[in-house]
Amino acid sequence: xxxxxxxxxxxxxxxxxxxxxxxxxxxxxxxxxxxxxxxxxxxxxxxxxxxxxxxxxxxxxxxxxxxxxxxxxxxxxxxxxxxxxxxxxxxxxxxxxxxxxxxxxxxxxxxxxxxxxxxxxxxxxxxxxxxxxxxxxxxxxxxxxxxxxxxxxxxxxxxxxxxxxxxxxxxxxxxxxxxxxxxxxxxxxxxxxxxxxxxxxxxxxxxxxxxxxxxxxxxxxxxxxxxxxxxxxxxxxxxxxxxxxxxxxxxxxxxxxxxxxxxxxxxxxxxxxxxxxxxxxxxxxxxxxxxxxxxxxxxxxxxxxxxxxxxxxxxxxxxxxxxxxxxxxxxxxxxxxxxxxxxxxxxxxxxxxxxxxxxxxxxxxxxxxxxxxxxxxxxxxxxxxxxxxxxxxxxxxxxxxxxxxxxxxxxxxxxxxxxxxxxxxxxxxxxxxxxxxxx
Numbered sequence: 001x002x003x004x005x006x007x008x009x010x011x012x013x014x015x016x017x018x019x020x021x022x023x024x025x026x027x028x029x030x031x032x033x034x035x036x037x038x039x040x041x042x043x044x045x046x047x048x049x050x051x052x053x054x055x056x057x058x059x060x061x062x063x064x065x066x067x068x069x070x071x072x073x074x075x076x077x078x079x080x081x082x083x084x085x086x087x088x089x090x091x092x093x094x095x096x097x098x099x100x101x102x103x104x105x106x107x108x109x110x111x112x113x114x115x116x117x118x119x120x121x122x123x124x125x126x127x128x129x130x131x132x133x134x135x136x137x138x139x140x141x142x143x144x145x146x147x148x149x150x151x152x153x154x155x156x157x158x159x160x161x162x163x164x165x166x167x168x169x170x171x172x173x174x175x176x177x178x179x180x181x182x183x184x185x186x187x188x189x190x191x192x193x194x195x196x197x198x199x200x201x202x203x204x205x206x207x208x209x210x211x212x213x214x215x216x217x218x219x220x221x222x223x224x225x226x227x228x229x230x231x232x233x234x235x236x237x238x239x240x241x242x243x244x245x246x247x248x249x250x251x252x253x254x255x256x257x258x259x260x261x262x263x264x265x266x267x268x269x270x271x272x273x274x275x276x277x278x279x280x281x282x283x284x285x286x287x288x289x290x291x292x293x294x295x296x297x298x299x300x301x302x303x304x305x306x307x308x309x310x311x312x313x314x315x316x317x318x319x320x321x322x323x324x325x326x327x328x329x330x331x332x333x334x335x336x337x338x339x340x341x342x343x344x345x346x347x348x349x350x351x352x353x354x355x356x357x358x359x360x361x362x363x364x365x366x367x368x369x370x371x372x373x374x375x376x377x378x379x380x381x382x383x384x385x386x387x388x389x390x391x392x393x394x395x396x397x398x399x400x401x402x403x404x405x406x407x408x409x410x411x412x413x414x415x416x417x418x419x420x421x422x423x424x425x426x427x428x429x430x431x432x433x434x435x436x437x438x439x
Contacts, residue, residue, distance in 0.1 A: 007036035018055075019043050037401070038394045047072025050415050050422055052399070060397040063414040063426050066367075069256055069281030070327040071417040077284045080323035084316045092119065092313045102318040105325055107292070109263050111272045115295045119288065119313030123252035123279030124152030126289040129307070130248050130275050131156060131213065133293065136301040138245055140210030141173040144200045148179065148405050150222040151215060151250055160215060163222040173209055175200035179223035180232060183360040183371060184379060190232030197236040201243045211245035213275075218265025219254040224404035225362060225369025225411060227259065233269040246274035246297065252289070256281040257328050257416055259365035260337025268364065284324050288317040333416040337365040340418050344368060347427040348412075355434045357385050368412040371404070381406025385437055392433040398426055 007023075015023075023041065026034065042060070046053040049071040052060045062072070070077065084098065092099060103117050120126045135141060143160055145151065150163040158164055159171045170176075177196035180189045197214060204211055214237060220226040237247045254265030255278050262268050266276070274297050279289030289312075311317070328334060345363050348370055352358035359373035372385035386402040389410065393400055403411045414422065 007038060007041045015040060039391045040394065042394065050418055058397060060399050061422060061425055063398060063400045063412055065415060066253055066258065066413045067280050068285050069258070069416050070284050070324055070333065071415050074284060074327055076327050077320055077323045080319045081286060081316060084319035089314050089316045091310055093308065096315050098315045098318045099313055102322040105322055110276065110292055113272050113294050114276060114292050116298055117290050117292045118307060119290045120309055121287045121289060121311050123277060123289045124154050124157055126277040126279055126291045127152045127157045127250060128154045130277050130291045133291070133298050133301045134213045134246055134248065134275065136304070137297050138210070138212050140212035140245060142175065142204040142209040142211040142245070143173060144175050144177055144197055144214045144240065146179040146220060146223050147176045148223045149217060172207070175203060179220045180226050180228050181224065182226050182228050182362060189228055190235050193232065194235035194239050197239050201239065211240065211243045213246050213248050214240035215248045215250055217250045217253055218268065219259060219364060219367050221253045221411065222403055224371065224409045225367065227362060227364035230268045231270055233271060237271060248275045248277065249273035250277050252277060252279040254367060257334035257337050258367050258413065260334040260341065263334060282324065283317060283320045286317060286320040288321050328416070331417065337416050340420060340423055341365040341368065343420055344423045347423065351431060351434060357382055357437070366414055366416060366418060370410040370412065372408045381408035383407040386410060388437045389433045392436055393429055396429045396432065398429045
């Protein structure tokens, strides 16, 4: 997948000498694998709510950040972090009230069947742990993911993250299936997606690979943002379970009210996963993640293995996680995501009525995708438009990104505290960026 919002040397524009020096030092010290956002990189020194600030005090509207989900530097979250850090930070091998208190409050947000939580530091770790447990429970190794999925960076999980690129090896046990492309699939999207899963299962059987899990990001964010109609995942999940595997819902991106008013992406499909992985917005920028599961799934793993993560589930992280839950509840952010998300979706649809290069607008809650095409009949991707709009908006101090196999889908997911007023700022800037695209 091409990076449409990646720094391109020689296009720095009016970057200061100081910023250019930081770029040179990064390249020298951090090596070649790191990337910067935007053709003209951005130097950020402070965040507050939906705004990010550069060294000159200019503010940028954040319409992309799924990590600081309740707003950058939310006072309640910062207070919880500082208060616990000033008293004690250890690990889960000591008794501590905050850890179990947070676990109770977190599990209360899930269906009652999901009764255990195991803490990690990152979503990658959570998915790695989930696969280990799934293998223990099923006795299988075969995993099904979508063709441009991203599930993490560990060795095992990078093999299940094709969006990292063809240079990342993919094991024989991993099968890729087409994403549920609601823009291009005619007819029943759920049936088409399930057919892909069944084909992958057939290939596993032919090679004597026992199925282990279907791992799905419920909004298919890296594949191009495809929330689809509620319920369409059921048939594919049933196919995996019938083959002896389990359903792992990767909620690192759609979770924590992102697709509000539902708290979780899987809730839109009236499904209870066997396991759920969570991260990113869980700590509003603080590194905390977890795997949540039905107790019988982890029974054998727990009997044969011990689990310990030095930093996963420490008191400071749990205090932060609990504060995030409290903010989402107190500020009615799940409901806000639904209302403001609908408002933004309707605004983008109005723009689609005026600009032929917009082929499709889709989304759930505050997770939206806008797809650019060369022709609405052929639906051929138009990456140049996405590149232009992302970088033009950055110049207008609006921050978004893009995704999809054609690098032509705007990925729009602002903090959950986004309001209609913020949405209007974004929509006005979007119209200006679209009008300035020369084809």
